[in-house]
Amino acid sequence: MPASIHPDVDSELNMRAFKRLSAVLSRRKSPRSFVPVDPLRHAITDLADMLERQGVAEGIGVHLNCDEVDQIARILILGGHPETAALLIECHAVDDDQEEVHYQGPPDINIDGEPVVPVSLAVYVAALA
Structure with a gap:
């Protein structure tokens, strides 16, 4: 101290x-x-509204790492905006490689011979809550 x-x-x-x-x-x-609940909810709603504007989630999502996008998505989910959370993760996942959490490419085999299956974003978002 x-x-x-x-x-x-x-x-x-x-x-x-x-x-x-x-x-x-x-x-x-x-x-x-x-933070009182109402101002916090309003702030989260404002964040969701901003991310839903044309191109904002797409522009931000690709620049966040997996942990960062998960934390923002969790805030959105807990604030009552799971669809916006899914949108942000989907926009982020565009650049994820096979070894990353949000990989959305085709099923494949990695260099270790293990199957790589794209994650279901709906299931992933539900698990974040």
Whole structure:
């Protein structure tokens, strides 16, 4: 724990403020509950609306790695926008290679002789929730 949260303020005062904040946070059910539900839902809906505009998901999806697209998709799903999550993953998957999670190319055999089957995006999106 830092001795001083802000160098211009007495460290004793900082310690008391830190303890009060810790007590408040410990009474919360989840540390993720900092943003009220309605503003968070509205923000997620705004994100979904933006991604659904012509070419936005396509332009963004190919530049995200698999983990990044999964995290954004999960937020969209939890915010009530699974179709937009599927769209973003589908746009991302265009550039995925056989060894990547969202591969959508034809069934094939990889260099180790193992079958490579494209993932079902509908099943994948359902599993993210």
